[in-house]
Amino acid sequence: MRDLRFYASLLLRRLHWLILLTLIGTMAGLVVARLITPIYEANALLVVEGERIPDQLASSTVQTDTNAKLQVIRKRVLARDNLLDMARRMDLYPGLLTASGARDVDAVFSALSNDLSIEITKDAGSGGDRKNATFMTVSYIAGSPTRAAQVANELVTRILKEDADIRTKAARDTLDFFSREVDRLNAELAKSSAAILQFKQENSAALPERLPVLRDQFAALQLSAPQLADQIKEIEDQKDRLIRRREVSGKEVDLDAIYPPAQRDLARLEAQRDALRQVLPSDDPRIAALGAQIVELGAGASVPLAKPASAFEERLRALENDLFAARARQEAAEVQMAQLQTEIAKVPANAAALEALQRDHENLLDQYGRATKSRAVAETGDTIESLAKGEKLTVIDQAVAPNEPVKPNRKTITIAGFGAGFVLGLLLIVGRELLNPGIRRPEDLQRQLGITAFATLPYIATPADLALRRRQFMISSGMVLGALIVVLVLFGLLYMPLDRIF
Structure with a gap:
């Protein structure tokens, strides 16, 4: 306890050095904090x-x-x-x-x-x-x-x-x-529609929707075939009866004289051409071939067909022409039946091809619809x-000009200067006392001289000692006050105006 009082009294006697060095450290911290370039x-x-x-x-x-x-x-x-x-x-x-x-x-x-x-x-x-x-x-x-x-x-x-x-x-x-x-799908749809239209035009006679009609036509031709055969047989019978009656009357019948072969061939070909025109297109090669034969026979016939000399000759010519026409119709019916069979046979393949074209067209339509909707969403x-x-x-x-720098931390540097000055003051006081060999307590006598004091007398200060102490106190007080003023001035100039604090 006595040691504590003794050291406390020493600290009080040297307190001015502690305060002075602390203030000096604070000043150094303020100056260093200001001198470092701010960031x-x-x-x-x-x-x-x-x-x-x-x-x-x-x-x-x-x-x-x-x-x-x-x-x-x-x-x-x-x-x-x-x-x-x-x-x-x-x-x-x-x-x-x-x-x-x-x-x-x-x-x-x-x-x-x-x-x-x-x-x-x-x-x-x-x-x-x-x-x-x-x-x-x-x-x-x-x-x-x-x-x-x-x-x-x-x-x-x-x-x-x-x-x-x-x-x-x-x-x-x-x-x-x-x-x-x-745009691409629209162009594809146009191509697909054109392809379907072209296919239907090229295969108009053998489309799936015409299959019932084709079958009805074929059935009708099959039913009419016996009638055409009967009609030809009837005409041939009429012709035979007419010729026999003529021969029974004692007159000879010369068909080539009544109806020359060249004229008969010309009539037969014309009947075939007229009948085939009803079932074949105008550009069909068979019609063109018949036309060429007719022109050739017409050019080769030197004598035109004379008028019939009697009703018999006129009737015989008419039956011959009817026979040519009936046979031409029979041939045309056979050609038409062959065409219908061909077209009916083409229907399944055409149906499959058309279905593929329509399926592709429907797929394009679906893609076009989805793309149109997506484009509307994209426009939105x-x-x-x-x-x-x-x-x-x-x-x-928004970024604004900062008031305080982030580097250096002036508060930290100032506090570090304050702490360094305080520690330096303590070290100075402690070091001075440790290096002082003088005897100031009875314990010092016992420790240094090995004797025990019976009593101690306090130091009696002379007037000169008192005057010296007063001078030292005034000087140390002035130094501390000056350092404090410097610290306040530096603080106001370098860190913050004093009027903002007080």
Whole structure:
């Protein structure tokens, strides 16, 4: 206990040195904190704002993942060419030069990359299954607060531009794709319709819908075949009876004289041509061949057919012509039946081919319908993005010039100076006492001389001692007061005006 009182009294006698060194350390901390070049940091905060139009009414066609989109934006903004362009336009780091005096682009890019920061964070929603809000923080450090704010805001401007470009380009690319798809499918539909029409025109006689008609016609021809045979037989019988009656009357019948062979062949060919014209197209080779034969026979006949000399000759010629016409009709019926059989045989293959064409056409129609709907949705999405009504980045806090630097921490340096001065003062007091060999207590007599004191007398100060103590007290008080005044002045000049405190 006595030791504590003794050391406390020593500390009180040397307290002025402790205060003085503490004030000096504080002054040194204030000066050092001011002399270090300050570094200012400007921050801007952006948030991903959701779509302003409900998805139930109209939705944007840009459905990219928010975090992935922000990562792409950050990569684009931090790209080398982009940063160098920003450094050139804003004249950043003018002192970074090569040995030749040219701008050191590698050093500029490295310095700018180190001084800026773009961070993406998420903040959990307040309840339930709400989506987390996504934020983007843009920071830039510089020796000037104004420059830090300018560069941070420039970065924000570029980020907003990249976000708008990504969304509008995605919406426009989607619209262009579906517009081209609609045009392509429209052209394909036109080709498909033309192919179906051409197929029907080329196979008009053997289409599936005509199969019942073809079968009815074939059945009708089959039914008419015996009638045509009976008709030919009837004409031949009439001709035979007419000739026999003529011969019974004693007159000889010379058919070649009554109806010359050349004229008969000409009539027969004309009857065949007229009958085939009813069942064959006009450009059919058989009709053309018959026409050529008729022209050849007509040119070879030197004498035209004379008028019949009697009713018998006229009737015989008429029966011969009827026989030619009936046989021509029979031949035409056979040709028509062969045609119908061919067409009926073609119907299944034509039906399959037509079904394939129609199926492809229906598929194209379905694709065209879906593409048209998708184009309408893409047009709506493009309008939403052009009006900035979709999901987008919005600035919450614009970067402003900071009032305080982030480096150095002046408070920490000042407090460190204060602590260093205080510790140095304590060390000075302790060291001085440890190095003082004088005897100031009875315990010192016993420890140093090995004797035990029966009694001790206090030191009696002389007037000279008192005067010396007063002078030392005045000097030490003046030094402490001066140091305190210097600390306050430095604090007011370098850190904060005193009128803001008091």
